[in-house]
Amino acid sequence: MTHIPHSRNNLLAPPPRLLMGPGPINCYPRVLNAMSTQLVGQYDPVMTGYMNETMALYREVFMTQNKQTLLVDGTSRAGIEAMLVSALEPGDKVLVPIFGRFGHLLTEIAERAGAQVHSIEVPWGEVFQPEQIEAAIKQFQPKMVATVQGDTSTTMLQPLAEIGEICRRLDVILYCDATASIGGNALETDNWKLDAVSVGLQKCLGGPSGSAPITMGERYLEVINKRRHVEAGIRNEHHYAGEGSRIRSNYFDLPMIIDYWGDERLNHHTEAASMLYCARECAINLLDEGIQSCIDRHKVNGDAMLAGVQGLNLTPFGDLQYKMNNVVGVYIPQGVDGEAVRHQMLHNFNIEIGTSFGPLHGKIWRIGTMGYNARPDCVFNTLQSLETVLRRNGHKLGLGEGVDAAMSVYGK
């Protein structure tokens, strides 16, 4: 077998990229530092204290009173799967409104859980109106509506408050994946009557992928608690084997994960302590800034980037009144090689902008301003470098008009 040379040659020293794509983005320095903190034991009162603190912090982040607010150990997709597989029994009906790639993902995960999935679609670049959701609920009579809030594949943000009202009135569980939106756009779990929400750290929360904060309300808990079981290897005479149909996954069995995070601390997985330190720090960082201040910062920097790309004679993608604050889609101008531009941005300027998926592949770039990188200097540097690259690739634009347009958004 080939021996990889270690030590000197394998020093971990990546180039200092400025990550202005749709996420992941550069982490806040304090979040990175948190991960280099030494561990304590899994049941050490210090560790369980951090777990409780993390629950309390994420209640604030999610704007909820939900006791069951905790972390799933995996990427944001792990949080989604835990939410769906714990609630959906084979044959259960679920409605998925699809307005981008991640709606397809919800469909796929729900299907694998054995659910009967009904999906409705709008073209990429649009969102649903509440009456469309209401009509579909009445038609399909689902147990759950599963939707994305912000879909980075299209940059669209689905309004949720009215959908929450509709689901409550029609007695349907509403689950939402808010990974791409949280921290940079309003997300009010309790006010909007969202029954279950999952997120990730790698967008506006300014951490790396690898931990999925989730929150579960009473109506969602009622569904999953019917399926509560205790693992054979650790069951004793006080425990029971459960009565509902067994959840198809052990790792994503939320009633078990709740027992692990709860007072009884029933062993499930070994909590990923470094990622917990990280998730905790992401929440503290957000709450220190203030949720509304952080959203406002994403709004102004997002607006500046939007004005900037328009100043570069580029056309933004999608229905802008529903655009997420933290990412903009930009049509690749005719005659310009989109991948060549991304390549030159990365290799000449250490700046990453995003490509696209599915029907938008090769048609738009996606440029993010999120978390640590929702800053004027990041916006200006990206626009200046993009100007240089576009100019040298034959795109017609006026000198300095991108960065000037962005500066005027800040009143400069």
Next chain:
Amino acid sequence: MTHIPHSRNNLLAPPPRLLMGPGPINCYPRVLNAMSTQLVGQYDPVMTGYMNETMALYREVFMTQNKQTLLVDGTSRAGIEAMLVSALEPGDKVLVPIFGRFGHLLTEIAERAGAQVHSIEVPWGEVFQPEQIEAAIKQFQPKMVATVQGDTSTTMLQPLAEIGEICRRLDVILYCDATASIGGNALETDNWKLDAVSVGLQKCLGGPSGSAPITMGERYLEVINKRRHVEAGIRNEHHYAGEGSRIRSNYFDLPMIIDYWGDERLNHHTEAASMLYCARECAINLLDEGIQSCIDRHKVNGDAMLAGVQGLNLTPFGDLQYKMNNVVGVYIPQGVDGEAVRHQMLHNFNIEIGTSFGPLHGKIWRIGTMGYNARPDCVFNTLQSLETVLRRNGHKLGLGEGVDAAMSVYGK
């Protein structure tokens, strides 16, 4: 909602515990440092370079030529579930030899995948003889044998070389969870004919929980590749929807994860970059020391701890010829409150030793010497503090006999 006071009060400053339980343990400092490295983008050539490098490094760690050697983003349990759910179709027969808690876990996960599980058991503290496995295979005719190598719940290490031969001869897939043993005990994937192996970082590899390295051989791949699908949201005309029965999990769909780590880089999850940096560093750290040197170090420090607890007039648990190098079970002496001892060790000396699960709960402590903590000073400090605590809790022992016995193992 209660507002948690942030900043000053929420400074992440855990006490400097010495973690001498069955894992997790203190991380190597270089591994902690790796996690505070800033990110690069998900498809940045630097990142995909790190992914390829991580695959190559873990081939060495697993002692295999298997191309498909990569990380599952989750705890070691995530690796186990990915292995089982990707291979086992509903109704498939799997044989699980149970010699501790984690055998029960394999059973539970396989059952949830819809498999028909046949388990055989030996009393906790023992392991299986090859002929027992062979007889059970002949009786049940399983598609797969799923076993743990080292089970921390009992401290036992199941010999695997002969079982590998048997499974190959009888055309059965052999999957092994080596989380607790790898790095501190021999594990030779190819030499022993193991078809699939999964591990975690939080034991002898000296990292935190949260990433699960796995390796997959040709025979295992043949089984899972029949179930390969490409996700709807990213499928194009060159892709296919798959022919075998769909894997019940999206997150743990190994053919998809292989496509993500492969040349095509088909998007699946967003790789948990900080945990990848960490897993990579754990591997480099091990290979820098040398696998055999690291095993030898675990052996001598484990032997010293064993001699030390015997010197403290304590009785070790289980069949010592099959004990893992990195953990020892110790009977709680009569008249001594096991939890009081653990509490005093933790709060007076900042040293954690482990409690136990299931039938051993309240009967034994488990004391680890693994990873960064497989060091003489950790052994000596633990034994000295344990002597003080035991003496003050009424256990009869001779002054200094624990630490002296340990010192003599090192020839001091």
